[in-house]
Amino acid sequence: MHKYPGQTRLLVAVDCIIFGFDGDALKLLLIKRGFEPEKGKWSLMGGFLQPDESLDNAANRILKKLTGLEGVFLEQLKNASAPQRDPVERTVSVAYSALIDLNKYKEQISSEYHAEWFLLSKKPGLIFDHDKMVEDAIRKLRYNATMHPILFELLPDKFTLPKLQNLYEAIYDTQFDKRNFNRKILSTALLVKQKDKDKSSSKKGAYYYKLDKKKYAANFRSFLHFIPNPDHLLR
Known part of the structure; x- marks a missing residue:
């Protein structure tokens, strides 16, 4: 087998960044690293x-x-390729990310490597450059959420405006005024009001809505006027 002369050994790793929404908050899945260096410390899922x-x-x-x-x-x-990012050997890592409905995958989680969900605001410090990877993934997630209906995939087929507000506040780490949020959301004309209500939180209840996916695909930018400028999210 031929090899390129004069080239040095280089390892390629993969790190997985998994965000989960539980209906109220955005969380990050972490494990405890199973080998040295940094054995037993919190880490992204990597190999x-x-x-x-x-x-x-x-x-x-x-x-x-x-x-x-x-x-x-x-x-x-994206990749992480700083020469000294791994203290053992020169390793380039390719990061992957995903956003899931935490409740749908709850039964799959294994305890072998102490996999645990953390609120983003309370996540522990991570090994190597994993904190930077998470920051990059959050920026990309927010950008994607402005351009595609991925957030609605985390909601049931019909949902209330309070649940939708919870989701947007979790993703963008900000607080929206309830009346202003509802007014702007409904002004897009992309949500279809249902006849029934969710009365689990109050006697008055909150009406269910559905996303008009055809209208959304044609006019998704209607949602952009009340969230951060997407062009700034990747900087």
Whole structure:
């Protein structure tokens, strides 16, 4: 087998960044690292690319092995290639991220590597450059949420405005005035009001709504006037 002369060994790793929404808050899935260096410290789900697999296959294999999660849509985010990012060997890491309905995958979570969900505001410090990876993933998530109806995929087919507000506040880490939020959301004309109500929180209840997906696909920018400028989110 021919090899390129004069080239040095380089490892390729994959790290998975999994965000979960539980109906009220946005959380991050972490594990305790199982080997040195930094054994026992909180980490993203990571491992090394094997000679016989693609990056996508490696990401799915690693995620399932370390957390039990499978069937999750993982999007390749970016790479981390600083020469000293791993103190053992020169390692380039390719980060993948996903946003899931936490409740749908709750039963899959494995305890072997102490996989645990953390509120973003209360997450522990992570090994190596994993904190920077999470920051980059959050920026990309917020950008994607302005351009595609991914947030609505975390909600049931019909939902209340308070639940929708909870989701937007969790993703963008901000507080919206209830009346202003409702007014602006409804002014988009992309939500279809239902006849029934959710009365689990109050006797008066809150009307259910559904997203008009055809209208959303044609006019998703109607949602952009009450969230941060998407062009600034990737900076």
